Amino acid sequence: MRIGIFTDSYKPYTSGVVTSISTFKEEMTRLGHEVYIFAPSYPNYNDTEDNVFRFFSVPSPTNPDYTLAVPVYPGLNMIVKKLRMDIIHVQSPFTMGRVGLHYARKYNIPLVITYHSRYDQYVHYVPLAQDLAKEVTIKYSSSFCNHCDHVVVPSQDILEIIREFEVNKPITVIPTGIPLYKFEGANSSWLRENYDIPEQNKILLFVGRLTKEKNLPFLIKAFQKIKMQIPDTTLVLTAQGPMEAELKSLCKNLGLTGSDVIFTGALPFETLVDVYHSADLFVFASLTETQGLVVTEAMAAGLPVVAVRASGVQDMVDDGLDGILTNEDMDEFVAAVCKVLVDKDLYDELKGNAYRKAEMMSSRSMALKMEKLYTKLLEQRIYRSNRFLDIGSWFGN
Known part of the structure; x- marks a missing residue:
């Protein structure tokens, strides 16, 4: 054709x-x-x-x-x-x-x-x-x-x-x-090799555009609360967009430093695969997705997902199976992230199911x-x- x-x-x-x-x-x-x-x-x-x-x-x-x-x-x-x-x-x-x-x-x-x-x-x-x-x-x-x-x-x-x-x-x-073959042989140390992230820190990852519809102020404010409960955490935002300066200002006002929240800018897909494999958990607060492609990309790297329940995303995440869905409620979202990070059995179960979900979405x-x-x-x-x-x-x- x-x-x-x-x-x-x-x-x-x-x-x-x-x-x-x-x-x-x-x-x-x-x-x-x-x-x-x-x-x-x-x-x-x-x-x-x-x-x-x-x-x-x-x-x-x-x-x-x-x-x-x-x-x-x-x-x-x-x-x-x-x-x-x-x-x-x-x-x-x-x-x-x-x-x-x-x-x-x-x-x-x-x-x-x-x-x-x-x-x-x-x-x-x-x-x-x-x-x-x-x-x-x-x-x-x-x-x-x-x-x-x-x-x-x-x-x-x-x-x-x-x-x-x-x-x-x-x-x-x-x-x-998801082009699963592109997720093979990734460098799971890429983020730590390129940014000042302590070895013991858990890395929370967002991938997308820095735009209003991605609900990023909610995500950054939630991360501040997560860090108060689990200090050894870092949030990585792999994206670019018109809200970058505003979001960096928000981080500063919340007392989050450049090593707490890292803005990588947009990256080519080959490098993005390394970023996914370098992270521990994918976090997503967007309310306007039609699919949330980045969610399934994260799963292809074996990342469990914590996301706000919204159209598109809830089709990609089976709540409690390969990720956790929450309401757009700060405390509920923070609690879900902290639970996944500290409960190793839950984390491993979500991780294994994330891989299996991605295989179905080739x-x-x-x-x-x-x-x-x-x-x-x-x-x-x-x-x-x-x-x-x-x-x-x-x-x-």
């Missing part, structure tokens, strides 16, 4: 969406398919991979690390015709999603959307009329989904949510899988599910086209 991916974010930007696209592209290519990426450009970044088409872009006013594509690409119509794509798979309903929709309609190509994000939960980036912005966002994204042939979601929670938004097209749950298994969906859509399109031709022949056409 020849698959066109239209996305509003791609490398070098780091996010769960980018990881998802990269993982599926790699696995689909290994399965023998051709994958073409249509994405925004980034300053001073040159692609080292084939089949990537970059649109002229401008910096986002609310996130300087992110660029917004200008949906004009001279000669794109000829490129699309030449590529003869079998499937167009858009990764958001916005700028590049609209481009993908246009060409899917024009050339009668099956159109899939992956509903990666709770877009209505990001309206805090809009300076005014946030309630109205939320309502408009829900109506717009739902309408876009209803113009697609099929909707993919990363969790059952998100399926139920967008059904409430009146999305009436077929929906399939296909989480982003990237190849998820890619095979996506391949099956693509094949079904192509068969349906061919059937409808042939049926239309047969009907036309009845009238002498």
Whole structure:
């Protein structure tokens, strides 16, 4: 198959969406398919991979690390015709999603959307009329989904949510899988070799974006309380984002030093695997996840998880089996972390089950599910086209 991916974010930007696209592209290519990426450009970044088409872009006013594509690409119509794509798979309903929709309609190509994000939960980036912005966002994204042939979601929670938004097209749950082979042979001493972390300290790890929706002030304040009970602990935040300065200021105000809370910035995936293996526990307080891909990545490194119970995340964590889920309650969250750290039998049980959960979520298994969906859509399109031709022949056409 020849698959066109239209996305509003791609490398070098780091996010769960980018990881998802990269993982599926790699696995689909290994399965023998051709994958073409249509994405925004980034300053001073040159692609080292084939089949990537970059649109002229401008910096986002609310996130300087992110660029917004200008949906004009001279000669794109000829490129699309030449590529003869079998499937167009858009990764958001916005700028590049609209481009993908246009060409899917024009050339009668099956159109899939992956509903990666709770877009209505990001309206805090809009300076005014946030309630109205939320309502408009829900109506717009739902309408876009209803113009697609099929909707993919990363969790059952998100399926139920967008059904409430009146999305009436077929929906399939296909989480982003984990490339388990990349988690082999990791350096479990990487964090201590690169940062001043005492040998006896337990390392709590967060991976993600430093943004409001990740609920990081809650996590940092919880860590302060954890450290009061278990002094030999360190919190590592492997991420970058617009809240970095604010969060560092919060740490200072709470009396947490640079050796108590470590900001590593964004790291390439190869190094991130070492970071996961260097930690003892994964902690997560986000309330807006569609899947929480970093949670399953942590499990692939054998990390138990303590997370706030929220959509997406609760699909990935079996409470009491491979992690602990809590309410967004500071004392409850702190108690859960401390219990896992001091109860060795519980820790070992959660760790073993985390490994087993990750094995069920391999990237190849998820890619095979996506391949099956693509094949079904192509068969349906061919059937409808042939049926239309047969009907036309009845009238002498």
